[in-house]
Amino acid sequence: MLDIIQDKPQAAPREPEAPPRTGEPDLSRKGVILTYPMFRFWNKEAVDLGVKPQRLNIYVHMPYCIQRCAYCYFKTTTLKDNRLQEIDRYAASVCKELETGSQRFHLRERPVETVYFGGGTPTLLSEENIDKLFATLRENFTLDHPQITFEGEPVTLTERKAAVLQRNQVNRISLGIQSFKEEIVFQTGRRDTEEQTMKAIELAKATGAEVNVDLLSGLAGETPETWAYSVRRAIEAGVHNITLYKLELYANTPYYTSEKHNEIELPTDEEELVLIEYAHAELAKHGYRPVNAFTFTKGGAHDQLNTRSRWQGNDSYAVGVSAFGSLGTWNYQNTNDISAYVEAVERGELAAFRAYNSNTFDLAVRDAVMGIKLVRLDHLWFREKHGLDLLTVCEDELRRLVDERFVTVDDQEIALTARGLIFPDYVARRIEGAMKQFSGTGFGSRARVRF
Ligand SMILES: C[S@@+](CC[C@H](N)C(=O)[O-])C[C@H]1O[C@@H](n2cnc3c(N)ncnc32)[C@H](O)[C@@H]1O
Ligand code: SF4
Structure with missing residues (x-):
């Protein structure tokens, strides 16, 4: 390997050399290969590794939301038709999937490092359903002081809901804010006012949890001024994490259709680049350090551990409609259809509709x-x-x-x-x-x- 670390003057090109022949074995019928690697590389310290339970992450998908935001590509559905019974049935299915998965995949002994409730809007779950989900987790898994994240939309985080999260030891609350400018937010079909958003942040902080806010760059109507305002308000809110997502335009979103019909104007790629460069510079100036490509944390502490652990290749058992996870070499995703999901789980079957088995x-x-x-x-x-x-x-x-x-x-x-x-x-x-x-x-x- 050439020295890539220091800048060195380029050496003159050399004649290609014949490949080294050192290490080539002598012609012989002696020396059977019993195992690879050879026994001489084996050691006592490695004995424990074989029986040590491997760390685990858990992801729970909750697909319900107050509204379908115009830009959102996640598997979500709205609460329009008073679907409380449907949600109860869905939550019961998630509990059943957790229970059966723990047995089927022998997960019970594995130390769970992180639990992530994503959505959708998990904060919409009723108090009873939240308690049931946590009871199921505790009964079927080994929770090893995990980082437990709950995603939510600001308007759904009431005092009562915050208390339920606190009681269940949720120690990270992630609020989708997108923008602090109401004229931008309202254009997406959301109704969070800046005041409600700030109140939700304070409520979340008061539980003792670490708080993350998501901002979305590239929304319709965004200008350098409106964006600078949102970045400033996020920093002023004194949250532990600020996550910056770039709007991805998906064909299944109203944004996509509106853009095609010239009903909305989205920032161009060049304009969006200016926005994100500005945000990175401001966050650096105020002591927010990146812990992954999207999340910046105050002073570099308060890492988003679910992403870290999964992206370092640790297993993630994912439950719920459309949830995707990986166990060892097996990657899978559950069906995108809520009814099909619930029915499969109730029958005791896997809800996965596609999978990929990784090679080494x-x-x-x-x-x-x-x-x-x-x-x-x-x-x-x-x-x-x-x-x-x-x-x-x-x-x-x-x-x-x-x-x-x-x-x-x-x-x-x-x-x-x-x-x-x-x-x-x-x-x-x-x-x-x-x-x-x-x-x-x-x-x-x-x-x-x-x-
Ligand atoms: C699944 S949502 C959950 C948060 C919560 N439901 C809310 O929006 O208030 C998590 C984040 O995904 C991001 N997101 C949604 N649609 C996106 C898109 N089309 N492109 C990039 N990020 C998106 C938003 O920033 C959102 O806060
Ligand atoms: S952004 Fe959040 S609230 Fe809006 S549809 Fe997506 S998951 Fe639901």
Whole structure:
């Protein structure tokens, strides 16, 4: 491997050398290979690893919302037709899926590090349903002082709801704010006023939980001024985390249709870039440090542990309609249809409608691609885990990424620069491409070798 860490003058090109022949075995019928790796690499310390229960994350999807926001692409449905019974049945199915999954996949002993209630709007769940879900979790899993996150829309976080969350040891509350400017928020079909939003943040803080607020860049009507206002209000709110999402325009959203019919005007990519660069600079100025490609935390503390753990390749048991998770090499997603979901679970069947079984190389690529989105990817940890030296495997591409100021590389880490943080998925895709090319499975690899 060439030295990629320091800038050194380019050496003159050398003649290609014949591949080294050292290490080639002598021709012999002696020395049977009994096992790989050889016994001489085995040690006493590793004995415990085989019986140590592997850490686990749990994701629970709650698809109900007050309204369907014009931009939202998540699997959600509104409360329009007084669906309380339907929600009760759905919550009972989630409890059943947790219970059966714990047995089916032998999860009971595994230390649960994080539980994430996402949506939709989990804060819409009734007090009884929230209590039931937590009782089910406690009965069927080993909760190892987990970080427990509850997502919610500000208007749904009442004092009473906040108390229920506190009672159930929810220690992270994530509020979808999108914008503090009412004229922007109202255009999306939401009705959260700035006052209600601020009140919800205070209520969430008063429970003792860490508080995250989501802002969405690229909403209709957004200008540098309105965006600066939202960023400023989020910082003034003194929350632990600020998460910045870029609006993704999906064909299943009213935003998409309105844009096609010229009924709304969305910021162009160039305009959105200005917004996000501004937000990153402001957050840095006020001591918010990125812990992943989207979330900035006060002083770098208060990490979003569910994302961290999953993106480092730990298992996530996901339940609920449309939820996706992974257990070992098996990745799966539950059906998107609420009735089909409930009926499958009630019959005691898996609710998954699609899955993918990763091979060992997929797992390595996953850890590199998702790992770099955690801002710093420890390549020594990666080598220990996968037996691959990323600096060798991706040498040329990493050099280009360094030259283009997307990443820095040192003895321990590949890290996103400020510029890389603006384009995390792009950087991740380039690393993916380099790994696949190296392995002979990617686009641009040589034609299949034949003998
Ligand atoms: C699933 S929502 C849950 C939060 C809660 N229901 C709310 O909106 O108040 C989580 C976040 O996803 C983000 N989101 C929704 N639609 C999006 C889109 N089309 N592109 C990017 N992010 C989106 C929003 O920022 C939202 O706060
Ligand atoms: S943004 Fe939140 S409240 Fe709006 S539809 Fe999506 S999940 Fe529901």
